[in-house]
Amino acid sequence: MTVVALDDTDSRDGMCTTYLAALVADELADDHAVERRLLVRLNPAVAAKTRGNAACAIHTDAPVDEVRRVASDLVDRHAATGEKTSPGLVVAPGDPDAVPREVTRFTRVAVRDHLALADAVAVADAADYAHEGWAGGHGRIGALAAVGAWAAFDEWTYERLVYRPRERWGTARDVDESSVFVAAADAYPAAWDTVDRAADEAVCVPATLGPVLFGIRGDGTATVERVAERVAHEPHERAATFHTNQGTDAHLRIAALAAVEGGRSYRVGATVATDPETRTGGHVHLTLQDGDATLPAVAFEPTKRFRDRVRALRAGDTITACGEVGLGTLKLEKFAVRNLVRTELVVPTCSDCGRSMSSAGADAGYRCRDCGTERDDKVERPVERDLEQGWYEVPPRARRHVAKPLVRGGFDGPTHPER
Numbered sequence: 001m002t003v004v005a006l007d008d009t010d011s012r013d014g015m016c017t018t019y020l021a022a023l024v025a026d027e028l029a030d031d032h033a034v035e036r037r038l039l040v041r042l043n044p045a046v047a048a049k050t051r052g053n054a055a056c057a058i059h060t061d062a063p064v065d066e067v068r069r070v071a072s073d074l075v076d077r078h079a080a081t082g083e084k085t086s087p088g089l090v091v092a093p094g095d096p097d098a099v100p101r102e103v104t105r106f107t108r109v110a111v112r113d114h115l116a117l118a119d120a121v122a123v124a125d126a127a128d129y130a131h132e133g134w135a136g137g138h139g140r141i142g143a144l145a146a147v148g149a150w151a152a153f154d155e156w157t158y159e160r161l162v163y164r165p166r167e168r169w170g171t172a173r174d175v176d177e178s179s180v181f182v183a184a185a186d187a188y189p190a191a192w193d194t195v196d197r198a199a200d201e202a203v204c205v206p207a208t209l210g211p212v213l214f215g216i217r218g219d220g221t222a223t224v225e226r227v228a229e230r231v232a233h234e235p236h237e238r239a240a241t242f243h244t245n246q247g248t249d250a251h252l253r254i255a256a257l258a259a260v261e262g263g264r265s266y267r268v269g270a271t272v273a274t275d276p277e278t279r280t281g282g283h284v285h286l287t288l289q290d291g292d293a294t295l296p297a298v299a300f301e302p303t304k305r306f307r308d309r310v311r312a313l314r315a316g317d318t319i320t321a322c323g324e325v326g327l328g329t330l331k332l333e334k335f336a337v338r339n340l341v342r343t344e345l346v347v348p349t350c351s352d353c354g355r356s357m358s359s360a361g362a363d364a365g366y367r368c369r370d371c372g373t374e375r376d377d378k379v380e381r382p383v384e385r386d387l388e389q390g391w392y393e394v395p396p397r398a399r400r401h402v403a404k405p406l407v408r409g410g411f412d413g414p415t416h417p418e419r
């Protein structure tokens, strides 16, 4: 077996690493077996990313030299050129299950933390992998991480990607939305994040300038391929099914609130310290607390109806919050309600006349001005809550590629999936 991986071949105005990987796989498939194509999402907080921080790997029985020649030639011909594009290629001999421990470790770090090009070069050299870089070759970080992915992860999902011929890139996509909605409804929940029903949006059709016509995500190859076949669309150039770590929450670290650092994503337990507040731009802000540690959190405007769930939180609720930390703020992707405040303390009412009592002075309790009745303290009143125990999430249109949709299951509590 040979594993070939590439990254950082794309730019915002065209190309896409998955498309280049599909070209490499299709060319190799002319003469050899191509066992798998992987689409690996790495740390979404990496500043160098173009969009979703994806890298790709191909598992084939073609010999190393030929794989390197084919892939290098296709990167030469097709990779985008531009300030931010820095392609990298890594070719590893042997079984993808049997990569050295340092390589799988590198993959796990690449999904949750930050690495330098020198780290990638050192690990690739130590493993005796061939590697090649263009315009600095920064993409070798993602490429090496993609080489280790098969051994590093044990949870896989699938995406069927359908690509446009080059002459159509940048033009309006002709995909029949009603066929997307019908196929999505029939395949749900085995296929997920195909559409956003509440927003009436086909989220599987990107708005980018590149080669992707649409992509169907789900829990099995047959499912995503069947859904893709049922979508009516303009003529396509090629299609490929990838094994992916999308929808797995591979990016989340479990940590105490006091330990979080920027540029990483977390799952943290916390108490809501301040009532949520909607500020300029429609973003909803609150503060999380655990002991002495506090951390601002935000649900951004594009998360739309998720913000209503966040606004329904109150100071004193306990939650588990998930999201990326950047500039000292946790950007909420999902949260679980663990305990809701069910009562609040209010000024007592007079038992005789039913009117609200007045303060009788500092530490002097409350008194009814009319009847003279007295109470020492505020009284508890039940509060209506518009939230239940369990997990709430952003809608499909706002989901990060790597974030796990609730409908996929495996959560430690009831779930309230968005679809």
Ligand code: ATP
Pocket (backbone or CB within 6 Å): 007, 008, 009, 010, 016, 017, 018, 042, 043, 046, 048, 049, 050, 051, 052, 053, 054, 055, 085, 086, 088, 109, 110, 111, 112, 113, 114, 115, 116, 138, 139, 140, 141, 142, 143
């Ligand atoms: P697209 O989603 O369109 O495929 P992209 O978002 O994957 O684009 P790239 O152009 O591939 O973006 O840029 C990501 C860059 O970051 C690559 O050079 C990759 O090697 C590097 N990279 C990936 N993960 C890490 C990490 N954990 N630490 C440092 N660099 C990383």
